[in-house]
Amino acid sequence: MKLIILACIVGACSAAVLPGYIAPQYRYPYNYQDARARAALDRGASIVRSESEVNEQGFRYAFDTDNGIHADETGVEANGIQAAGSYSYTGDDGQVYSVTYTADANGFQPQGAHLPTPPPIPAAIARSLAENARDEAAGIFDDGSYNDARYPGVVLARNQYPTRYNPYRPYRRY
Template identity: 40%
Template structure:
């Protein structure tokens, strides 16, 4: 989870450049929660908030910017015990390629023959 948060911060920093001015920068960090949001005058906007419940973190966030071609780009995501999940993206994310047949057979074999515990 910490890696997801760190990568999100790095992605957000990639939007910034030395010519961008900060229009808004809000942050609140607690032991079991955090939230931050910032906006630059080059159209980059980032918001993220997270809550810890026991050992598990649940993080919601969104990033948006205008591409060099002038296209609006945005990503909304959730990161939790199930990993990083894109909830919405503009433009839509491409459809991943199908899983190769050999990999499907290997996964089916593993599911049918789980490893035996070592004694």
């Protein structure tokens, strides 16, 4: 009995000393800013120019920093906020990245030479979309629901089986 109690005490003490698991990216020595090549330059950046204006018609701001970051935006309130602007910065590889954008009811729409573009639409899908547009223009709408009148052969094939589907006996016995 004494041996069991002693084992429980030793087990509890040793379990209390063990630290919890911390994922490698969250351990102390790692810091994202220290891993970047331009971290020291970006950390000490100061604002060189700053302009801001807000009035009844909308807003406008622009700023520049001494490490090459530039941003500007103008916007108005019409059906929500409609804004357009741009920003640019120097990446870790030394290349200047520039983005122009609009943000309105259609969402945020960035444009830049370094941003990925979607692949072209395959020819078969483009033909299908064109056919759907022609059908809708002619008044033919296919909402995806089944219609017996459109598929008479299926109705005839289904009617040759007199019994209805029974959920308790899903398999047909022949």
